[in-house]
Amino acid sequence: METQRLITHLRHVDLAVPDFDTQVTFYEDLWGLTRVADDSGVVFLAAEGSPEQYVVRIREASEKRLDLVAFGAATAADVDALAASLLAKGIQLISEPGKVDTPGGGYGFRFFDIDGRTVEISSDVAPRVHRKIEARESIPVRLSHVVLNSPNASATRDWYTENLSFALSDTLSHPYIGDVMYFMRCNPQHHSLAIAQGPHTSLHHASFELRGVDEYMFGTGRLLRAGVRKIWGPGRHMAGDNTFTYFFDPHGNTVEYTTELELLDEDTWHPHVYDFSQPEVTDQWGTANPMNELVAKESFNDPDRGVFVAPPL
Incomplete structure (x- = not known):
């Protein structure tokens, strides 16, 4: 059951x-x-x-x-x-x-x-009065998903599955280093959470959804013109079928602009294992700078100082 x-x-x-x-x-x-x-x-x-x-x-x-x-x-x-x-x-x-x-x-x-x-x-959190984002308005519609680094990603995947009933949507794997990321869902959205294999516990990235591809590109361009450091993108992933551009915030946390994240039919969905070494898996469009060890390392972030230490508020 x-x-x-x-x-x-x-x-x-x-x-x-x-x-x-x-x-x-x-x-x-x-x-x-x-x-x-x-x-x-x-x-x-x-x-x-x-x-x-x-x-x-x-x-x-x-x-x-x-x-x-x-x-x-x-x-x-x-x-x-x-x-x-x-x-x-x-x-x-x-x-x-x-x-x-x-x-x-x-x-x-x-x-x-x-x-x-x-x-x-x-x-029972009171909903905020919000509005429809207009065409070419390049600001986030919502928080899309969060990705967390774990030194034992498979154990963390199992923990969220067994204790919080997250479901596995897809896996990124590499022929030489094994599984590198698990995409987890708590609703029909392809992933609200993902677990990445990393050297330590930390935030991998937080992703924000824009209205559409046009707004996503306008937002990406605005940040580039402002001199914000781009890590990777623009492109479109295979797992989740969403667009991506990753930037650093001022403290070195990775944040993403995205749109069009896949919505699944959960009754018929079967998880895939995608080969992360194939360029079309990381970027279907082929427009992003190539994924390599240096790009991957940017998302390791600093070791989290909050491990087993509750925030004061």
């Missing part, structure tokens, strides 16, 4: 950085997010096309780290059921289910995943 899936979608990704003002300016003025709330040393940024209260939280801290990744659940009962299930399996909770004290409120809890990163699950 298939396990009931209680997680519905990806909500937000929360970053801590030393140079707070520079980071906020990048995401607000260049990346195209909207400041919706702030406190001393904390800013909440929304995507104009998304009902989520915010998709990125930036916190001022002495060290760079990934504070947390947040997912949604449909009801408070589902939140309670997930917390009880994790506790029964001996998984460490950071907080018990209760009131969420961030924009939009809600009901949720936090815990450490197998790699020690903080995960939040919440329900």
Whole structure:
């Protein structure tokens, strides 16, 4: 019998950085997010096309780290059921289910995943008043997906499958080094989460969806003209069939503009294993700079200082 899936979608990704003002300016003025709330040393940024209260939280801290990744659940009962299930399996909770004290409120809890990163699950968050993104408006519609580096990616894949009912959509594999990435879904979107094989626990990248290919290209061009460092792209992946251009934010986190991520028929979908050494797998169009070891290394990021250390808020 298939396990009931209680997680519905990806909500937000929360970053801590030393140079707070520079980071906020990048995401607000260049990346195209909207400041919706702030406190001393904390800013909440929304995507104009998304009902989520915010998709990125930036916190001022002495060290760079990934504070947390947040997912949604449909009801408070589902939140309670997930917390009880994790506790029964001996998984460490950071907080018990209760009131969420961030924009939009809600009901949720936090815990450490197998790699020690903080995960939040919440329900009953008030939707934000949002709007339709217009043609040629090159700002994010929503947060698309997050990719996490793990020193044991297959174990992390299994952990999210067994404990949070994520399903495997596709795998990237290499003939000499084995599996390099697992694409995981919690709804018909090809992936809301992916797990990459890396040298340490860290954020691989966060991806933001634009309205369409035209808006994606206008956004890519805007960042290039502003002198933002491009890592890889523009191109179109095979797994997920989505467009991609990857950039560095001011603290060396990789962020992606994308669009047209594949929606699956989950009843008939069978996961593929794609050969990562084939250029058409990494980029169907053939327009991106070639994927090589140097490009791949850019996404390893710094070792996460937040492993098994809960963020202060």
